[in-house]
Each structure stands twice: as C-alpha cells, then as structure tokens.
Amino acid sequence: MASIYPFQEIEKKWQEHWDKEGTYRAEDLPAAEKSKKFYGLIEFPYPSGEGLHVGHPRSYIAIDLMTRKKRMEGKDVLYPIGWDAFGLPTENFAIKHKIRPADATAKNVANFTRQIKSLGIGFDWSREINTTDPEYYKWTQWMFLKFYGSYFDAVEGRAKPIDLLAIPQSVAEQGEEATKRFRDEKRMAFKTATKINWCPSCKIGLANEEAIGGVCERCGTTVEQRTKEQWMIRITAYAQRLLDDLVGVDYLEKIKAQQINWIGRSEGAYVDFDVTAGSGLLPDKLAVFTTRPDTLFGATYMVLAPEHEMVARWIEGGLIENVTEVETYKTQARGMSELQRQENKEKTGVALKGLMAINPANNEKIPVWIADYVLAGYGTGAIMAVPAHDERDFEFAQKFGLPIVQVVAAAEGDETRGLPFTSLGVAFNSGILNGLATDEAKAKMIEWLAQNGCGRGAITYKLRDWVFSRQRYWGEPIPLVKCQKCGWVPIPEDQLPVTLPDVEKYEPSDTGESPLAAIRDWVETTCPQCGGSAERETDTMPNWAGSSWYFMRYCDPHNDKAFADPEKLKFWMPVDLYNGGMEHTTLHLLYSRFWYKFMWDLGLVPHECSSEPYAKRRSHALILGEGGIKMSKSKGNVVNPDDVVKEYGADVFRVYQMFIGPFDQDAPWDTHGIEGVKRFLEKIFVSYDSAIEKNYFISPEKTDEDLVVLYNQTVKKVSNDIEGMKFNTAVSALMILSNKAFEKFGTTADFMPKEMSEGFLKIFAPFAPHLSDELWHKLGHTTSIHREPWPQYDPAKCMSATFEMVVQVNGKVRDKMEVSADISEEEAKAIALASEKVQAFLVGKEPQKIVYVKGRLVSISV
C-alpha cells in the first residue's frame, strides 16, 4: 500500500513537463495591454549554506497559489525568482573554508534551486537573476553612478542630473575648486566623514538600521562608534515623499506604521539661543530643535549632546571653567555603547560652568549642560529643557535641582501628565499665548520667533542618510576612482561593470579597509578623465543595493543595453503583490521605494509606471518548531523541507503549509497535522482514479441538489479565500466538498458529475499542482490544467431551496425547523410561534417583540 499515491513519480513527471512546456513563462506584451498583467513577487532569498528553511516556502507557495489563480483567470502572470547573493554570511563561510565566495554562492544557489524546484512552484525560471552576476551588478553600479551624478532640487522636490544644478554667482566667482566643492556637496551620493556604527567582530561599518539597539544585526556584538569616510546616499531628501506616498499604496496597516515610524517626522521649530561667557556674548548662537516652541517660556536650562561640536569649540576656547570634569564626562559617554545607554536610564550630566544661554523669550540667563540623554544625531544635538512639560527634562531637573517653570497657556490641555511639581516655579504667563490651544500656541510662537529673528518653524525627520559603504569583499565595488588631480571620477558607463578581482584572503583588516585594498594591481589604475594615476574605491556596497531594484530587472532580465527596456517596465510595473517577512518591512521596503522613486524622477523608470514600486504589500508570519518555539539549530527542532518532500511529496507539503493556520500568524509545525493532509490527498487521488477508470461520473440531472449547492459554495469560497489570502479556510472548504462528494463514493454514493469533478480539480490545482495535472490528464485532457480557465460559480445555486430556521426565545435557541428559502416574514413568524417547543418557553405570555432575519432565524422576546 506504500504507493497508494505515487507522488515521487507524478511530481517528477510534471515538474519536467512544465519546464519543457514553459507553462509558467511570462510573456512581455505591449504596454497598452497592461490590464492583462499580474506581477506577483516574493522577496528573493539569500542563498545561505544552510539551505531552504520550512519558513521560506510559506511565502512562495502562497503567492504561487495567487498567481496560479490569476493565470487561470487569463492574466499574463510574472512570478519570478532570483538570488540576493552578496553578503556577509557567504563571505564568512568562504573565509572559514578557504574557498572563493563566488564558488560558495554557486553551490548554495544550486542547492536552493533544487529545493525550490522540488516544490513545484510556478516560477518563471527563464528570468532567474543573481545580484552577484557581473551582468546584474553592472547595473547596480550604473545606478549608483546615477545617484552620484544627481542632486536633489528642493524646490521641485525631486532629483535631477547634477549638470542642471544652478551654481550661485557667489560660488562661481570663487573659481573652479569652489564650484566643484559646491556641486559635490549636493550630490545624491557623496563621500563624507561620518560617525559610523562599527562592529568590531565583523569589522564592518553598519547603517543605523543594522545596529538597532546598539548591537550588530548579524552577530550581536556591541557596536562601537568610529569616524570614517563613507559613501552616503541622500535618502533624507525623500523623507516627505516616502511618507506622503504611503497614502496611495495598499500595505498592511502595521507595515505603513513601521514606515511612518522609521521616517519619524516631527513638526516644530528651530530656536537660536545666545550664549554668554562671563560678561561677553559669544559669536555663535546655539540652535535647538523643539516640537513645543509654545513652551519656550518654560525653558530653564539647555542641554547639549556630549559630542556636540560646540562643546569642543568652547573647551578649545578656554571658556569652560570645569574642563576636566567636562572632558571626563565626554570620554565616559563616548565609551558607552547605545545598549548601555539604554539600559541605564538614570540621568547623568555635567554643567558647563562659566557659560550661560539666554532664553530669547524672556532674556533670562539659563545654565548650559551636557548630558547623554540628548542624542547627537537628532535635531541639532542640543535641546532647550522645559522640565515642566517634558518628562525627561523633569527627571533631569529634579536630580540636579534645576528650576521648573510651568507655562500657563501651554499647560492647558497638557494636563502636565500629573507630574508632582513639588518645586514648581513661578507660573509664568507670557501674555501672547493666553487662552490658546497647544497647536495655536505653537503656531503663534513660531510666528513670534521669526519676527524676532531668533528661530523658525521646521520639520525634522528621524530618518538618516544611508551609509552606503562597506569595507568588505563580497559586494558590488563602488565604481569610482580617486585621481590625485581630478578627485573622485566615476568609471565611464561603457567600462562597467567594475568586477571583483580574485583575492588571496578575504579577511577584512583591523584598519577598517576592505580586503580589496590589498590588491594593489586592482587598486592602482588610471583616471578615466585625465589618464593620470588613480586609485579605485575599495569600499563595496551594502547588501541592500542589489535588492533595491531587482523587481525591475525581472521585467527584462537579459537586457545588455539597459537595466530594463522602458516598454517592458511600462507593461509590468508596478508589482501588483509583494510578499515577504515582517523583518524586511522597514529597511528593504524603504530603501527600494526610495531607489525606485529616484529612478522615476530621472525618467529612468517611465512615468507611466506608478511612482511607487509595490501596489500591495503583505507579510507572512513564521513557521515555529513543534510546541510553538522558534526553530533553531541549537534547539534541534529545525524541519528540513527536503525531508518532508521526500516523505510526503510536494503537494502534501504545500497543502499543509497553507492549512497550518492564518497566513499572517505564526504557526507551529505539527508532524501529525501533515498526516491529515496526506490522507486528504490520497483520498482524492484514489477516488478520482477509480471513478475515471470505471467511468462512474453521475449525470448532472441525477445529481443531488445539496451537492450542487455545496459545489457552487465551495468554488465561491475558495475563489474569495485565495484572493483574501485566507488559505487555511480555503483548504478546509475543499476538504468539506471532498468529504461530501466522494468520501462515500463506492459505498453509498456515485461520483460527482464530470463537469464538477473537473471544476474541483481546477480550484484545487493551485494548491496541489502535480496531483491536479495528473488527474486532469487522466480525465482525457492533453493540455495543462494550469492554463485552464478558472471555474465560475452560479450565485443562484449557492443557496438551497430550504434552510434550517432557528427560533430563539429571549435570545436562546429553542427550536429549529426546515423551511422554504422564500418563506415570507409573516409565514416565518407564524410557523415559529406555532412550534410546541417555542410555546413551552413562552409560558402563555404575549410576545413583546418578534424579529425575523431573512434566511436565518426568528427571535421572540417576552
């Protein structure tokens, strides 16, 4: 009985067949036929050495189902796959095993390919891409040069070629050097000395996004701060558009919230404070950002981040009396990691003795402090402290005995958060804010600041510019050279790609230079501009680069003249449905949206395409280990898809993955659960097999009405559920129909009529493509079921002629009766009241109210 359902044979046969026939191949049509296309996308995997995890296929199978249905509905479906293969794990693996990263990648890709193909997913393999392929990263480099060759026009709010940048007269007059500098400072990609998060273990600079919580995202080591010249991309220029355009896309709400949160817009004002040392006014004002300019009257001290450049300048100028104390605090703060800082929320700080700031609102002198609760990277790195209206300031003021002054007008509606203002100062009423709500008071103050020349309204974002340099080998080389004479010079387009040279050792150096720096004959080159000697940039791009535009390459993956033909982009873009893990909904999503918008601005992506790359974004949840704990090698509860496919076959694996639970909810793997699905598929196979062999299909006229109704309901439910990504209930609906339709087949019932049998197979085909195509052919067809039209249901046949009407008395079910579907309200009520059971509960009382719900129930209250 082992081969009751010979899946090995069947699945192999159909996979080969589809491959040969190009069943899942997408066809490039003219842009005018755009309404016919459907572009489904899954996050392309990183081909790790560990192979496919059972979590990966959840996404692939789900989108496979949806695209299969679209295909059957006549859409021209693009469902591609590729490899996001640059990155650290491969490089580290290569270092450890002393092999080339490219070889490790090739091996891993081959393994992933075999695994994914064994699942029968309808990918168009003819469009397979790999970010580490020079033919691919040539375009990643080309796009980087577009960033380099562009600036952001703040007035128009979009990127433009740098040639169009207007050079102010005053700059032009200073000569070529100044002009060049001016231009370089405006570029969308620019190199600058920045504080970077340095992972001492990976020996790599990390973007803020990769160092969340002060630890390296990859290895968990506490990151250090280092200063380094790094390539940056000006994503901040797009902050507002990245925010605004979320309105027009269909993302899960929580994903939108994450994007909004990360961009972190705040409205407020910059306020300039004069600073005095002794009796003299210092030349430079101290600027702060505040979201509550209306509380300016309550600012009783200032706080700067310890690393604020003005502090250094004041120390240098000998203006600070307690230099030693200040220096000690600065050193301490520098040594503290983000993590330690977060763990230790106790406020610390040091007053800068000898300095006072002047509150422009009331000309009062207020002390200036440094404290690590003020972050250097946000706003101006300095704040005006309003302890009466800010909890952190309050805490600090309490600890150091600083005055607390409540602003009366602003306090209204503010409730002051119920803080115990034991040392509450004079209630200061400015007069101008009298009776205003907070928002009005804010606007009023901004106006006042502008009039008095000590501030202006402003909007800030938490979003930082994108640190684009990595000091690593296994990434796209940044395609510029540094010429002694010309400065940074881009590699001409026709010389791209700049390929990675073979290297003896891939270990990064402690100096923080990429391993490429050691390859002198690669580094030493000539300047494309002047022909003089020049050195190549040895930094490589981050992992995010290749994945920021891959969905465009799928539209035209073999093009060697352009990253993609604009006509093909016009046809395929935007992606109709994008699915991936929640772990990529902040960074990758933000970067790729930004990248795309930039390309769109330059017209490299035709304007006929949407200004957003993904029309719809959904995310799947995790597959957990048995018992609901996360799968991990150390716990030894990792389920290998290979083993499952070997034991149960791809179709059982697929159906089980979809049946396991709601798609957006974590679900534990259950070795017993998959058995039930196996029985389900075996039942289908065996029943169809013998029905076909003996031609037991009943004629439509003789078909039981209940079955007709159930069939139509099932087609409807499965159609809707696939669309709504409610795969678990779709599977359940299929099981119900199969139980009813052919569980009793051979004992007490005949098989479904032929047309229904075919319809069932069609709606089942996206779930179990191999089994369905096999049975489809056994039914005598010669073309693939996956190109057949999706079955229609008859809405009139989704309802039976009768229904079970429930009668409630005072909200409790007291009787049920089978009545005609078109029963009138009066009739229904009369029948309900006539029921003996109902009468027993009415105990002779007169009904107060009778409600009839069509097709459902009668509710009587007494």
Place this chain on the structure above:
RNA sequence: GGGCCCGUGGCGGAAUUGGUAUACGCAACGGACUUAAAAUCCGUCACCGCAAGGUAUGUGGGUUCGACUCCCACCGGGCCCACCA
C-alpha cells in the same frame, strides 16, 4: 514609556463581519476488518447532568430581540519602536 495585535475544546484553529459558537484538521476513545498490527472504514468527542435542561469564547460591566464580534474598565500574552526634544 509609545504604537500595533491577540486571548475560543486536550492541540492548530473556524464563525457568512451583530444572527444556530466550537467548521476543517490533529490527538484521544469505542467499534468493524485482521491470527495480529499498520492502513482503511463506521461512530463518540466543550463542560455539568440519566434526562429535561443548564453553563461556557481571559475577567467585570454596558449597548441590543440577539455579542466571540461593538463600547468601557481590568487581567494575561505577543510583536515593533523607544531618552527622537
């Protein structure tokens, strides 16, 4: 601290979006077939009760003819963000 989400059988979960709570699957139990086991098939399966009936969707209130669903409070759990001025 902020934001989002979730609490339903022994387990994964369903519930037409305010209308018969517990679909479907797993596990468990009983039976048939078998020398026996597996597989398969037929049944039982929220709780209390012999039954009639009663009680149950984290807890307590509210709205309603009717609440898993809506509102308020509380308890418990999860995820994301977080000294962002």
